[in-house]
Amino acid sequence: MSNAEIAAALEELAVLYQLDGADRYRVLAYTNSARTIRDQGVSVEEMAIRGEVTALPGVGKTLEEKILALIETGEIPAAAKLKEKLPPGLIEINRIPGLGPKTVRRLHDELGVTGPDDLRAAAEAGRVRELKGLGAKSEQSILEGLDRLAEEPSGPSRMLLDEVLPLAEDLVAALREHPSCERAEIAGSARRMSDTCKDIDLIATSESPQVLAVHIAAYEAVASAGKASANGVRLETHLGVGVDVRIVAPDAFGNLLQHFTGSAAHNTLLREVAVSEGLHVSEHGITDDETGQSETFRTEEQVYERLGYRYIEPELRENRGELEAARAGELPELVERSQVRGDLHCHTTLSDGQNSLKEMAAAAEQLGYEYLAITDHSASHGFGDGVPADDLLRRVEEIRQFNEESEGIRLVAGSEVNIDRDGTLDYDDEVLAELDWVIASIHTGFSKSESAMTARMIAAIEHPAVDCIGHATGRLLTRRDPYPLNIEAALEAAARSNTAFEINGSPKRRDLSDIHARMAKQAGVKIVLNTDAHRAGSFDYMRYAVATARRAWLGPADILNTGPWWK
């Protein structure tokens, strides 16, 4: 059972408890533990079987028992019991914005609602407004929520970072161009460079906040806007992305930026620790219990300093030990994009790329790179894009020729070689011996068992010709789950045989993930930051590879292509 499945079961139980009217801290305990479990790079199932799951923060005896029952029987007895009492349709209508557990429970108890269909009937018959505290507006918004639920049964999907970042940057520029805007920045998950975003958070400072809110609400990308107030405004863009704009006075910019950059888990722990030290933190300032005085700060550095921390880079703010490290002065030096000296994974028209060898080389040189590996797909790639061994060897010659004639960038002759179902590679060893750089990747047979996939991966890792493993888990963000793989065993093999792993910077992949890349560092495996560019413009994906590396606490010393070409 995967960590995601265990986490989903605990989240479901949290919702059921909430609908049942349980103490909110009990509910919080389940949602927090679900997040912790989802964040683990290693199998929580195996931890639980070994009796080690209570070592995770927020997981105690009771949760251990429930997790073990889930693993053994496929369900948690407490959840099964609650489901008998509470119709499953209630969980569904709880997802309607504005309908929380308390209201859902009353709709059930007082109107006999069991799911979306009865709720629609009740709302259309005007019976919802008969409930105390609900009126015509609530009834209308419930009907609208039901329509959206019917359109998107699984809820609004998260968007890839590269889908929201350009929009966020446009909106920040639009804020900055207004004369009343003093400062504006991207906050939220986009600033933390998360894999995906639910919406965009922007913050700004202004002496006339309401004027600025009205200005941004009229921007061309905005489809509709809520009420523009002195605190900001909520926008919906034509791309369907929600945007929260928050505005404060200039002297509290640091507090606001810190607050809205998050993550929720980072801020919660930050505030809890502060309370234990007599300080209360909010977006408006830091209040001292003793004096009752509130302080505001213009920069985030000052906010963290006041609370006793070194400055924490946004990419680290996920409650993964960064606060403790910042107290102890043990935060890592993080890699920066300017330190990357070459890209070691790209495709040309020889396989499925859109630009020629020379075009790719020119684009990489333009970026200031010292070297670029050309790694077209191998013989059995399929889609008519495979490269037979003879074509590859001619390409190697072409690259040698290029390097002799070129004063600038050095091209590295490589290939992205398929790992077949049995763990063998699809070029002969003599062909591979002609190459300077071999990436091995899995592109087929994703549905095998974990042990089979792991054995296959380790066979490739141990192949003497292989330098690096490409997009190791095969995940496609928001579209395809990673195939089953024992990443710990793979990393251990890689450390032994001195094989690198890439962080694939394609915003669809970000693979290794931040969590796995951090495990790789701890296992002593070297990382390569790559783009897997299929056209020259995609070399910019390096920003996402760098972002994942930073989220994994990696510094330049952990990454091979921050140095000169070494082979």
Added chain:
DNA sequence: GCCGTTTTCGGCCCGACTGTTTTCAGTCG
């Protein structure tokens, strides 16, 4: 339900907005 240099009980982060009421509960981020 978890947790502990206030440790086995009694706490557990903070504020804005909405819709409904005239002071607030529920929801959300």
